[in-house]
Amino acid sequence: MSKRIIPVDGDALTKEALSRLDQPARRLFLRRALTLGGLSLLSGCAITDEPSAEKALAKISRFNDRVQAWLFDPNRLAPTYPESMIARPFPFNAYYDEAQVPDVDAGRFRLEVSGLVADRHAWSLPELHALPQADQITRHICVEGWSAIGRWGGVPFSLFLRRVGADLTAKYVGFKCADDYYTSIDMPTALHPQTLLALTFDGQTLPRRYGFPMKLRMPTKLGYKNPKHIQAIFVTNTYPGGYWEDQGYNWFGGS
Amino acid sequence: MTSCRSAPTATLAADPLPNRPGTPPAGDGRAIHPRWLRIAHWLNTLAVIVMVTSGWRIYNASPLFGFSFAEGLTLGGWLAGALQWHFAAMWLLGANGLAYLLLTAGSGRLWQRFLPVSPRAVLDDLRDALHGRLSHADPRRYNSLQRLAYLFVMLDSAVLVASGLVLWKSVQFPLLRELLGGYETARYVHFFAMTALAGFVVVHLVMVALVPRTLRAMTLGR
Numbered sequence: 001m002s003k004r005i006i007p008v009d010g011d012a013l014t015k016e017a018l019s020r021l022d023q024p025a026r027r028l029f030l031r032r033a034l035t036l037g038g039l040s041l042l043s044g045c046a047i048t049d050e051p052s053a054e055k056a057l058a059k060i061s062r063f064n065d066r067v068q069a070w071l072f073d074p075n076r077l078a079p080t081y082p083e084s085m086i087a088r089p090f091p092f093n094a095y096y097d098e099a100q101v102p103d104v105d106a107g108r109f110r111l112e113v114s115g116l117v118a119d120r121h122a123w124s125l126p127e128l129h130a131l132p133q134a135d136q137i138t139r140h141i142c143v144e145g146w147s148a149i150g151r152w153g154g155v156p157f158s159l160f161l162r163r164v165g166a167d168l169t170a171k172y173v174g175f176k177c178a179d180d181y182y183t184s185i186d187m188p189t190a191l192h193p194q195t196l197l198a199l200t201f202d203g204q205t206l207p208r209r210y211g212f213p214m215k216l217r218m219p220t221k222l223g224y225k226n227p228k229h230i231q232a233i234f235v236t237n238t239y240p241g242g243y244w245e246d247q248g249y250n251w252f253g254g255s
Numbered sequence: 256m257t258s259c260r261s262a263p264t265a266t267l268a269a270d271p272l273p274n275r276p277g278t279p280p281a282g283d284g285r286a287i288h289p290r291w292l293r294i295a296h297w298l299n300t301l302a303v304i305v306m307v308t309s310g311w312r313i314y315n316a317s318p319l320f321g322f323s324f325a326e327g328l329t330l331g332g333w334l335a336g337a338l339q340w341h342f343a344a345m346w347l348l349g350a351n352g353l354a355y356l357l358l359t360a361g362s363g364r365l366w367q368r369f370l371p372v373s374p375r376a377v378l379d380d381l382r383d384a385l386h387g388r389l390s391h392a393d394p395r396r397y398n399s400l401q402r403l404a405y406l407f408v409m410l411d412s413a414v415l416v417a418s419g420l421v422l423w424k425s426v427q428f429p430l431l432r433e434l435l436g437g438y439e440t441a442r443y444v445h446f447f448a449m450t451a452l453a454g455f456v457v458v459h460l461v462m463v464a465l466v467p468r469t470l471r472a473m474t475l476g477r
Contacts, residue, residue: 057339064342071427078426079437139438141425144316144334147438220426248335250342255425 061250068252074188078219078255081137086202087148090140092209093223094179095243101208102178102229109213115174115234118165125213128199131155131163136194138219140226141255152217154198158191166235174240175216178229183242185218185225186252194219197230225253286476287394292364295355296473302351303452305330305344310449312337319446345419352412368395372402391466408455411448418445 092098110122135153161168168191174184189195198217201210211228218226224244234240245251288296311324312331331337359365376399383389389398397405421432421441435441463470471477 057336057343060343060346061339068424071424073427076426076429079429079432141438142317143338145313145319145422145442146317244335248339250338254427255423 058248061248064250065252068250068254069186069188072186072188072220072254074192078138078194081139081149083137083151085149086137086151090150090201090210091146091148093142094228095181096179098209100179103208104178104213104229106213111214111230112232113164113234114232115236116167116170117235119163125199128155128197128214132159133199134196136196136217136219138194138217140219140223142223143249143253151202152196152198152215153200153203154196154214154217156193157195157197157216158193160197161190161235170235171237172235172240174234174236175227175230176232176234177227178231181227181229181243182240183225183227183245184240184251185216185221189218189220189254192218192220220254222253222255224249287472288476289362290476291358292355293473293476295351295358298347298351299355302344302348303456305340306348307449307453309337309340309344313341314446319442342423349416352416356409368397369402369406372399372406377403391469394469394472404455404458408452411451411455415445415448415452418442418448421445 094101106125109125111124111128112122113120132155133153134156135151137149137151139147139149141147161173166173168187170187172184173187173190174182176182196217198206198211198215199213200206206212206214211230214230215228216226216230225242242249242251245253286293308328308330312326312329313334315323315326315329316334316337329337331340380389380399384400389400417431418435418441420428421435421438422445425432425438425441432438432441435444
């Protein structure tokens with residue numbers, strides 16, 4: 001048998017390494033969970049059976065998605081705040097260090113749109129700025145518990161979805177980002193009046209650290225559901241998952 | 256000092272299920288705590304252990320104060336795991352708590368065992384307790400301190416659930432959010448209500464250790 005030399009694919013290697021890095025944290029979730037004295041007293045119970053407990057918890061998490069979708073009121077607005085309450089500096093938050101924030105070339109940037117949409121042309125930044133803009137001062141709530149008030153401006157996302165002729169009865173809108181982050185949301189949240197395709201922060205072009213060239217800003221969802229550095233948007237009926245969601249964070253992630 | 260509240264005659268008169276001599280045991284009829292209450296109590300124990308320990312892990316992700324909970328005392332392994340446990344046990348806590356409230360109010364137990372509770376009676380019982388004279392002769396009768404403690408923990412649990420709903424869905428429960436002073440204040444309310452519940456549990460366990468037959472009554476019913 002002859003040995004073949006497989007060319008090294010840098011991107012694939014990095015992705016593989018990253019996925020391996022994710023695993024220990026994921027496995028720790030239940031392994032450490034079960035060191036708890038009170039629960040170990042129940043040994044023999046299904047609760048100490050790792051895979052079945054993990055499965056049950058994932059099932060309840062999906063049930064919680066449905067309950068949150070049911071609780072979600074498309075007309076209910078998140079509270080807005082005065083300018084004096086804006087957090088300065090607004091905290092940086094990502095799954096990587098600030099030094100690793102992607103540097104997107106504004107001139108060459110094109111927002112890809114695909115899936116169940118009529119108009120699949122890729123959008124330049126000037127084209128997006130030419131659409132009607134809106135502004136909001138709302139609270140960003142992190143899944144960790146902290147929160148910070150910020151001011152975002154941009155294109156109301158419902159307007160954008162209508163402009164590209166999206167199937168508004170589709171279940172999901174997915175996002176792929178320049179920082180390799182990905183997530184997806186439900187259509188009712190995508191159409192919520194406060195959901196913005198944000199191009200500015202605090203009246204300025206969205207800084208790199210907050211997601212240049214654009215982020216999806218939803219005050220009705222937790223921070224990790226608000227993707228930054230968006231490169232591609234797709235409309236689909238197939239569950240797309242998400243970076244944190246695939247590791248156990250609740251998919252709906254509403255607030 | 257004598258306390259008429261713990262006198263046997265008063266007990267018989269107030270007891271909805273008098274233990275008449277010569278009557279054959281009639282299943283749950285003679286139990287100090289009916290079966291539904293014992294089931295609710297132990298389900299609640301499980302729910303509280305899971306909620307509090309996973310809650311500590313969630314707190315550690317972004318502490319409100321200058322301390323974190325020891326990781327060995329927390330449940331979930333990492334934030335997503337803790338949140339999964341927290342949001343799973345909340346259904347058990349909620350459903351069981353609601354069933355308990357409906358049954359305890361519907362059966363008249365709420366009024367028979369926990370009410371009335373007057374400041375005067377509480378002070379009298381507190382004095383007796385401090386002198387080591389508070390009687391536990393009849394486990395069917397709660398003294399004023401017990402009544403106060405149990406009513407307090409019911410109210411505290413309601414505050415925990417309400418503030419928890421605000422943290423979970425602050426946009427979807429606007430009235431509750433404003434009543435609790437907004438999202439950030441609700442975090443402190445939730446934390447202090449948890450601390451009060453933990454304090455109750457400590458006192459509760461000390462009392463069980465001092466009067467072990469209450470554990471038997473809560474397990475076997477008598």
